[in-house]
Amino acid sequence: MTAEQASVSEREQKILGIIETARAKRAKFGDPHVTMAHGAGGKATQNMIEGLFVPAFGGRLAQLADAGELDIDGVTLALSTDAYVVKPLRFPGGSIGELAVNGTVNDLAVSGARARALSISLVLEEGLAAEQLRAETDAIASAAAAAGVQVIAGDTKVVERTRAEGMYICSTGLGRRDPRATLSPASLVPGDRILLSGSIGEHGMAIMLARGEFELAAAIESDTRSLWPAVDGLLGAAGKDLHCMRDATRGGVASVLNELARASSVAMYVRESAVPVKPAVAAAAEILGLDPLYVANEGKLLAFVAPHAAEDALAALRTVAGGEQAAEIGEVRGQPPGMVLLETGFGGRRVLDQLVGDPLPRIC
Amino acid sequence: MTAEQASVSEREQKILGIIETARAKRAKFGDPHVTMAHGAGGKATQNMIEGLFVPAFGGRLAQLADAGELDIDGVTLALSTDAYVVKPLRFPGGSIGELAVNGTVNDLAVSGARARALSISLVLEEGLAAEQLRAETDAIASAAAAAGVQVIAGDTKVVERTRAEGMYICSTGLGRRDPRATLSPASLVPGDRILLSGSIGEHGMAIMLARGEFELAAAIESDTRSLWPAVDGLLGAAGKDLHCMRDATRGGVASVLNELARASSVAMYVRESAVPVKPAVAAAAEILGLDPLYVANEGKLLAFVAPHAAEDALAALRTVAGGEQAAEIGEVRGQPPGMVLLETGFGGRRVLDQLVGDPLPRIC
Numbered sequence: 001m002t003a004e005q006a007s008v009s010e011r012e013q014k015i016l017g018i019i020e021t022a023r024a025k026r027a028k029f030g031d032p033h034v035t036m037a038h039g040a041g042g043k044a045t046q047n048m049i050e051g052l053f054v055p056a057f058g059g060r061l062a063q064l065a066d067a068g069e070l071d072i073d074g075v076t077l078a079l080s081t082d083a084y085v086v087k088p089l090r091f092p093g094g095s096i097g098e099l100a101v102n103g104t105v106n107d108l109a110v111s112g113a114r115a116r117a118l119s120i121s122l123v124l125e126e127g128l129a130a131e132q133l134r135a136e137t138d139a140i141a142s143a144a145a146a147a148g149v150q151v152i153a154g155d156t157k158v159v160e161r162t163r164a165e166g167m168y169i170c171s172t173g174l175g176r177r178d179p180r181a182t183l184s185p186a187s188l189v190p191g192d193r194i195l196l197s198g199s200i201g202e203h204g205m206a207i208m209l210a211r212g213e214f215e216l217a218a219a220i221e222s223d224t225r226s227l228w229p230a231v232d233g234l235l236g237a238a239g240k241d242l243h244c245m246r247d248a249t250r251g252g253v254a255s256v257l258n259e260l261a262r263a264s265s266v267a268m269y270v271r272e273s274a275v276p277v278k279p280a281v282a283a284a285a286e287i288l289g290l291d292p293l294y295v296a297n298e299g300k301l302l303a304f305v306a307p308h309a310a311e312d313a314l315a316a317l318r319t320v321a322g323g324e325q326a327a328e329i330g331e332v333r334g335q336p337p338g339m340v341l342l343e344t345g346f347g348g349r350r351v352l353d354q355l356v357g358d359p360l361p362r363i364c
Numbered sequence: 365m366t367a368e369q370a371s372v373s374e375r376e377q378k379i380l381g382i383i384e385t386a387r388a389k390r391a392k393f394g395d396p397h398v399t400m401a402h403g404a405g406g407k408a409t410q411n412m413i414e415g416l417f418v419p420a421f422g423g424r425l426a427q428l429a430d431a432g433e434l435d436i437d438g439v440t441l442a443l444s445t446d447a448y449v450v451k452p453l454r455f456p457g458g459s460i461g462e463l464a465v466n467g468t469v470n471d472l473a474v475s476g477a478r479a480r481a482l483s484i485s486l487v488l489e490e491g492l493a494a495e496q497l498r499a500e501t502d503a504i505a506s507a508a509a510a511a512g513v514q515v516i517a518g519d520t521k522v523v524e525r526t527r528a529e530g531m532y533i534c535s536t537g538l539g540r541r542d543p544r545a546t547l548s549p550a551s552l553v554p555g556d557r558i559l560l561s562g563s564i565g566e567h568g569m570a571i572m573l574a575r576g577e578f579e580l581a582a583a584i585e586s587d588t589r590s591l592w593p594a595v596d597g598l599l600g601a602a603g604k605d606l607h608c609m610r611d612a613t614r615g616g617v618a619s620v621l622n623e624l625a626r627a628s629s630v631a632m633y634v635r636e637s638a639v640p641v642k643p644a645v646a647a648a649a650e651i652l653g654l655d656p657l658y659v660a661n662e663g664k665l666l667a668f669v670a671p672h673a674a675e676d677a678l679a680a681l682r683t684v685a686g687g688e689q690a691a692e693i694g695e696v697r698g699q700p701p702g703m704v705l706l707e708t709g710f711g712g713r714r715v716l717d718q719l720v721g722d723p724l725p726r727i728c
Binding site: 029031032033034035036037038039040045048049052053056057067068069070072073075077079080081082083084085116117119120121122123124125126127128129130133134137138140141144150151152153154155156157158159160162163164165168170172174176361362 | 393395396399400402412413416420431439441443447480484485490491493494518519522524528529538540725
């Protein structure tokens with residue numbers, strides 16, 4: 001028995017073994033209808049992707065990465081797409097147009113590709129004020145300029161009143177894989193350190209509060225920003241020792257950790273006390289009964305780095321704007337595969353499971 | 365006075381001159397709200413693109429082509445995106461999933477690029493039957509297989525009941541420009557022959573009838589299909605003599621001709637009698653008071669070819685499945701720039717103007 005296995009008691013092992021067996025079963029899309037949970041980035045989303053889309057589209061989609069890769073004439077390209085249905089369209093710290101640029105730029109970035117071009121498709125609701133359309137057009141243009149990416153293609157459709165909510169945006173990003181990047185969601189190995197690029201939960205909480213459904217006012221702004229500078233720093237500092245990155249959007253840090261633990265058949269051990277959370281976010285989350293680890297971010301990434309490169313990688317993250325609070329929050333272990341375990345502030349340990357249902361719909 | 369100018373009477377010249385001057389004014393997006401017309405592909409759409417999107421995004425978008433181009437490491441790539449909001453989701457001859465593949469593949473094809481990879485973003489309505497989602501997933505997969513393109517990235521969002529209508533799909537295609545292609549929307553020159561790859565109006569009429577709003581039954585199927593084989597044939601037959609291609613989707617043949625006449629500052633002369641229209645489409649269009657020239661197609665293209673290459677190009681089109689009825693329907697002339705003129709069956713001539721409003725909303 002290794003020291004690592006010994007860190008989990010026999011009883012725990014047994015329970016975890018049962019959960020793991022259940023989990024290893026092929027994901028199935030067996031729901032009779034689409035529910036909000038299918039859009040939440042948690043268990044239902046994963047079942048839909050693995051049970052429906054991967055069998056249908058196969059091939060490269062089966063890698064379940066944030067961006068698909070393709071070789072054309074020896075150049076490795078990355079393509080990533082996202083639909084944005086955030087409500088409200090504008091919120092403290094950002095807007096749907098800004099998200100549509102940064103979110104897609106970030107999916108490419110964590111795949112090791114710098115975005116070079118974007119396409120934007122708009123689905124507009126009849127009756128949308130021209131001012132709002134203009135504001136989002138401007139938001140897209142300035143976020144694209146800030147991220148150093150060009151909008152080179154677009155499309156617009158209009159649907160009748162109520163058949164959309166103001167607007168939905170779909171953006172697709174094209175980039176070239178950075179030659180320094182050798183990333184894969186299945187490349188995590190026991191011992192890897194888990195780095196988090198900053199404080200969590202700000203985007204999701206900002207959206208919740210902006211909806212005005214709660215009698216709660218707090219100065220929380222979305223963290224939306226391009227993550228390319230952070231990725232660039234990490235690639236420079238860690239190179240091949242950087243095994244994987246993910247941006248922690250829908251479903252938050254907990255969902256990313258669960259997805260990767262399954263994909264790599266490893267366990268994740270996270271120290272709750274090491275996870276940076278701003279006091280306002282922590283307070284609002286507690287009042288609303290939400291765990292910040294499941295709340296969406298739009299400018300934070302998780303990086304998995306070989307132990308000997310972790311210190312340099314963390315230092316690189318901290319020099320980037322928005323990365324000042326970057327922290328090492330845990331490590332990858334071998335057992336029990338597919339599980340995420342949280343070491344709580346009280347010295348206890350609990351399973352940080354996949355999200356079930358959707359506590360925060362229409363967050364991005 | 366050239367023979368060409370002589371073909372338009374002095375009075376006509378004067379009237380057309382006035383219209384042209386009005387048209388040459390910078391397009392302006394001055395509407396207070398978004399209307400269905402902004403999604404129709406006609407005048408309102410063009411004002412929105414030229415008055416709002418081009419000033420904001422500038423650069424390559426200003427070329428107003430079906431696909432944006434980008435050079436990465438010496439490889440010329442083409443990127444194209446479209447949102448699909450067709451109603452109903454399934455209709456004779458196709459479905460939204462099939463459209464989402466073929467429509468985007470075709471935008472790349474007419475830009476001279478063969479689609480290599482697709483991304484698919486879904487906006488699903490809560491409550492959508494799983495069967496419908498599965499059917500469209502299968503439709504996407506089989507249309508992609510037929511078109512020889514891989515789905516390599518995707519995203520799914522869910523919105524509350526009524527906030528979409530079943531599903532919207534956004535697809536983005538990536539391709540490499542074919543080295544034989546030297547196309548540009550501004551490269552039309554007087555003398556170019558206008559080729560049409562087959563009979564028109566089937567997609568739009570199939571959708572209208574499928575909605576069941578009219579007491580009209582006719583066996584009309586959508587013409588949705590990949591246009592790459594037709595483009596491949598044209599490039600092989602005409603090479604550099606192929607000046608421009610467009611697929612005649614929203615707004616139909618008339619809208620494409622108007623857009624290009626403006627972009628190239630040329631006139632288009634079209635012989636109505638040469639335009640192939642199936643009897644069932646002609647009959648249904650007459651009853652509904654629609655002109656098939658403005659009705660959407662999803663598997664037809666217009667090609668503009670130098671006169672000496674027109675015969676070979678037409679022959680190539682006719683050998684391709686779906687192109688049996690391809691025809692030369694008119695020619696490009698110098699005067700009056702920006703105008704499309706239709707020579708009617710009765711020997712008369714009328715202006716085939718830009719579409720105003722949206723006679724057929726949610727057609728694709």
